[in-house]
Amino acid sequence: MEMTGERRIGAPREAVWAALNDPAVLKEAIPGCESVERIGDDQFQAKVSMKLGPMSAKFGGKVTLSNINPPASYTISGEGTGGAMGFAKGGADVALDEVGPSETVLRYNVKAQVGGKMAQLGARLIDSTAKSMADQFFDRFAAQLTPAVPEPVAEAPAAVEGAAPAAPARAAAPAPAGDDIFAKAGRLLTQDFMGFPPQVWLGGGAMVVILALLFLVR
Template sequence: MELTESYTLPVPQRRTWEALNDTTILQASIPGCETIEADGENAYAVSLSASVGPVKARFKGRMLLTDIDAPNTYTIVFEGQGGAAGFGKGSAHVTLEPEGNESTKLTYTAHAQIGGKLAQIGSRLVDGAARKIAGEFFKRFSAQVTGETPANGEALEAAGEAEEDEDESEDTSRANSAEDAAESAHTGKGSKSWKAWISKF
């Protein structure tokens, strides 16, 4: 998978760089992030929950910052394990460029490999989920660095999306239960499909 995006942030380049290296801001900005802790020089241990289609899991991994040229660019090398859900690993090259005195253009190109159940649900679904997560990250990140809070409309929209995700999860769970019942009736055993097992995370 390859993903390239650009965003304009309403803060100076130096402030953007500092925020990108602030674990408190990053934890508040990354969707589903539970913890980010220092794990060596320019390295961080990360724990987060994520959903990609029918696959939902808690991932634990590590990020390493390399090729650092403050406050202009660095490369993030990452890897994460999500148990039976699968794994992900890759890198992202991040570049900052000033746009006037009070804005910064952030561009990144990410390359990633996935395996396990994640690799079985289709690249289009995975790409769509990655773009949605990235978009949400930069919306939260921008709010963090400017000290702004989402408008009421955005908050309601976010709540609606969360409710849709919950409804989808419930529908998937019901469908998986029906699938399990059919499978058990056919095999005469109490075995469950991987989808039902994954839905527990």
């Protein structure tokens, strides 16, 4: 009924906290996430599609934030249902520890219980699926926070007499999403988002991930 883990992310803590607020980042990072919606100052609901062994279902869940301490930690409690597949309810403690100017450790401790058909599946299958889902999220999330290293531009060969002129150089690629996240981090920590205090919404992003994990923890 418990799962604990941590992940090092190559970005400042403020940027990680801000990225947990970015719907576009979460949409790309969370496996099966379909939507996130605010239903109160400290409550969110989400829809997540997932496959567990031979079973597939869409889960709808609601989560509540408490003990919010931006950008360091918060507590989550939530519950969700997936029709005949079953239900899950529980909570989690999430902490962001700054271990360097550009490195953060995200730690989580999830406690939950499940019922319905999902509870009849083996613990090994549920545990392996939960770990795989968490790994996928953190890989995708960290990738969006890590600026891409530009490839070196090769020198143009010397012109050969009588040869056709070289094609014009391509325009530089747009800046990666991670750069935008760093730029927005400070603004998100000092302004309201969608009319709600930033510390409330920022914690809500990671809620979707924890909510999905709640469905898989025994």
